[in-house]
Amino acid sequence: MNINDGGRRRFEDNEHTLRIYPGTISEGTIYCPIPARKNSTAAEVIESLINKLHLDKTKCYVLAEVKEFGGEEWILNPTDCPVQRMMLWPRMALENRLSGEDYRFLLREKNLDGSIHYGSLQSWLRVTEERRRMMERGFLP
DSSP states (O other), rough: OOOOHHHHHHHOEEEEEEEEEOOGGTTTTTEEEEEEEEEOOOHHHHHHHHHHOOOOOOSEEEEEEEESTTTEEEOOOOOOOHHHTTTTSSHHHHHTOOOOOEEEEEEEEEEETTTOOOHHHHHHHHHHHHHHHHHHHSOOO
């Protein structure tokens, strides 16, 4: 093993923080920080969210990756690795600058028929406005 292998392994073992926005699934929570590694799966991240937010374990949840408010959503498969997806985002989005590059992960509830349950638009707008105000006051990056 050479020095480069050790450096690569350290990078892959690094813990990253995923910000998951639960929306109407967890009223009052703007986002939930979840520690994850590069090889952590979406299923593992969802399990952490269920435990941290005390969500109903009988319901089925999925992670969605979205660019900007109202943008197209990509539903992650249970074996997808959110940290790997996040590392593909533009640098400005990763540094949380107000650059218009707003990428995020959303927690969605899956209906029994396999469709995705989207909460009310009014509730989402309220949470988004609250997040914007907190960012302006410096409470969120």
